[in-house]
Amino acid sequence: MSIYLALTVASLKMYFRNKQALFWALFFPLLIMIIFGIMNFDKFNSPNVGVYDAANNQASAALIQALKGNGEQKLLSVSVDELEAVHYELEFGSSRAVIEIPANYGIPGEFAEIKVTYDERFQQERAVVSTILGQVTDAVFKEAAQVPTEYRVENAIGISESVIEGQGQGFKAWLIPGIAAMAIMQTGLFTVVFTLVRFKSQGVLRRLKATPIGASHFLAGQLTTKAIIVVLQTYVLVIVGAIVLGVSVGNGRLGAWFDLTILALLGGALFIALGLAVSGWAKNEETAAPIANIITMPMMFLSGVFFPLSVMPDWLTRWSQFLPLTYLADGMRAITVEGASIATLGTELLGLGIWIVIAFVIATKMFRWE
Amino acid sequence: MTTVIDPVIVAKDLHKKYDEITAVNGISFEVRAGEVFGMLGPNGAGKTTTVEILEGMRDADSGEAIINGINVKDDPRAIKAMIGVQLQQNAFFDNLKLSEIVDLYAKLYLAKVDPVEILSRVGLDKRKNSKYAELSGGQKQRLSIAVALVNDPVVLFLDEPTTGLDPQARRQVWALIRKIQANGSTIMLTTHYMEEAEELCDRIAVVENGEIIVLDTPDALIDQLLETGFKPEKRIRGATLDDVFLNLTGHDLRDS
Known part of the structure; x- marks a missing residue:
């Protein structure tokens, strides 16, 4: 010793x-x-977004894939998880937005309201996520419009936004x-x-x-x-x-x-x-x-x-x-x-x-x- | 000090091979209590390997090495605890003061010593606050001997203690070795300087290619040579160039 x-x-x-x-x-x-x-490399990253997928069907999977972007161009860094987990990540700063896909998403004739929550301290990221989400849902809608009438899926998509002030730094x-x-x-x-x-x-x-x-x-x-x-x-x-x-x-x-x-x-x-x-x-x-x-x-x-x-x-x-x-x-x-x-x-x-x-x-x- | 058993060192038919090279090829000798025993030979003759086997640093392929009655192979730690070693290429922690180095090594041997007293034995007490890296070659060698003394060893192994030193530093180390011997210590040293062996050793063994080719006192070896009718090539002038150099540059300690 x-x-x-x-x-x-x-x-x-x-x-x-x-x-x-x-x-x-x-x-x-x-x-x-x-x-x-x-x-402050935050600016150069594609924002982290947590997705809660209540629908869990083909349509919602296509939406998530569209949010990620295709192979050439990465749009958002998406992680799919439980509702609580994605909100925790937003709260403590490891993600910048939570996108909740409702259970009736993609079901014909139903109005699906996608809820998005942002951390209000990150306005730039908010703008990016909001724009991408808008474009992606728009594209989904247009694609649906091109399908022959007899196969057309009648549904509508709405987006509601809210903000929190996260504790993430x-x-x-x-x-x-x-x-x-x-x-x-x-x-x-x-x-x-x-x-x-x-x-x-x-x-x-x-x-x-x-x-x-x-x-x-x-x-x-x-x-x-x-x-x-x-x-x-x-x-x-x-x-x-x-x-x-x-x-x-x-x-x-x-x-x-x-x-x-x-x-x-x-x-x-x-x-x-x-x-x-x-x-x-x-x-x-x-x-x-x-x-x-x-x-x-x-x-x-x-x-x-x-x-x-x-x-x-x-x-x-x-x-x-x-x-x-x-x-x-x-x-x-x-x-x-x-x-x-x-x-x-x-x-x-x-x-x-x-x-x-x-x-x-x-x-x-x-x-x-x- | 541990009771000294005479002979202190017994080497019996030691062999050691490294891959293809035979470093030690059947070396046997005994070192008596209180003597300075020298092992001479050119570089690569097997001196260091022999010494390291005795120190418990290397295992012999065959043969026995016994120090103070204990077989080195049986208990290398016990051997290391009772011997003092100065290795051919050894160094100490360069960011420690000399007194701290001596103190640390004393603790490694569980010995209680006054570091300054140990340093004073080798004439380095005034430099107790210097760092190892600041010392000259001769001073490093003397520190190395000081560290070898912390456990009051039954035998002191000095492997080429003056190689690479200037004449003054060499003479200082010689004086130190004689002083240690005068205190009753047994010393085994290796060297490739003949005058060093003649100056210090009671008996010498000359090693060549891993074998002892002759073992006797320096005087007896010189007498035997002269009996064969040998005459040195140069006329003896009563002084050497070494003496000239020392006379010009001074014998005194140069500890600057």
Whole structure:
């Protein structure tokens, strides 16, 4: 125990004395956060729309398909779900409108009234959704008009609009937890890889091997140190991000910080273990850097850190939803943006758990002292 | 200190192969308590591999290595806990002060020591607040020896302790090794400098291609050579260029 403590204290001292590493660990993610926050990418995305399909028939399926747009041109990012779920998403800012297709939609002779609810704070998105919905229903109507009279479906479509003021805070609030998750990945993987590979190539690890301590002592000390750093970094990024971009964290729920800590530790453990695996395998910094980049770079873009997964093609998100960073970013976002409690994040916790086991198995197989 | 069993080191017919290369090919010797035992030979002769087998860092393919009565293979951790090692290429955490490095290593051996006292034994007490990266080559080597002393070892292994050092730094390390021996420690060192072996070692083993080709005291080896009628090529002048250099640049510690 005292050996473990001595190693942990020593490596903490070493980390905090390395002012440059400290600067980049915080400066880089903050910079990205602020730049993206200012650019406000909300404008460039096709708005997320939640659809509740009470009719669930051929006509309503055609309407939903029309809202999504054809293969060439994507109109709206549509997700179909239960009424409660789509309203929750609107309320907490992950979608911009709810479209309710009534049960009598597409039934001949009936007047189907489509209800649309908008978040009034997003007028631009409201205009986009309203226009697209108008055009699409118009087109459906015209198509029906061209059908020979004997097959004509007599129905009428009406649209009623209402607004709510959601609690969601838009892209800025959405961005912060993703960047914090990315920073956990970067710090976990890169600080471990670079310190260990340097220690290995310099012969520091060889000298440690000549002492009676086991590998486990040394690795435990390293893990603890990096875990502490990862948690502190998450606090700093979320707090500074929230202040600079003017958003609230976890809807003001104090427990959100506890939940964030748990997620940061899980994510930290996962990426630190991956870092151990890479540094076990790599002989020097030259080989370690590309491997670490190959692991982190795709995840940066495929895990919904900068842009929502909904803007990506379905064949890609089918795979990228299983990436470790996706689980971490989604979990942290649910806590900070939607005010969810960690107890409700079953999928994310299970995903992270499985990845942690995988990473540790690889790490113990790969780690070498020289 | 643990009771010292004489001989402190027993190596019996050690063999070690790396893929195709035979690094150690049947090496046997004993090191007595309190002596400085030198292993000489060119680079790649098998010195370091032999030493690393004794230190519990590498497993021998066959043969026995016994330190202070314990077979290294049976309990490498116990061996590591009671020996002191200075490896050929070792380094320490570069963002720690010297006193912190000594303190950390003492804790790894569960030894209670005063880091400054240990540093003063190698003449680095004044630099206790310096970082490892700021030290000169000779100072790094002396720190490395200081770290090897934290557990009051029954035997000290020094693998090429002066390779790459300038003449002054080398002489400082020699003086340090003699001081450690005078305190009753047993030392096993490897070197490829003959004058170093002559200066420090009570007995030397010359290794070539993984085998010991001769083992005796330096004086006996020189006498045996002279008996064959050997004459050195150059006339002995009573001083060497080494002496000239040291005379010009000074013998004193240069710890700037």
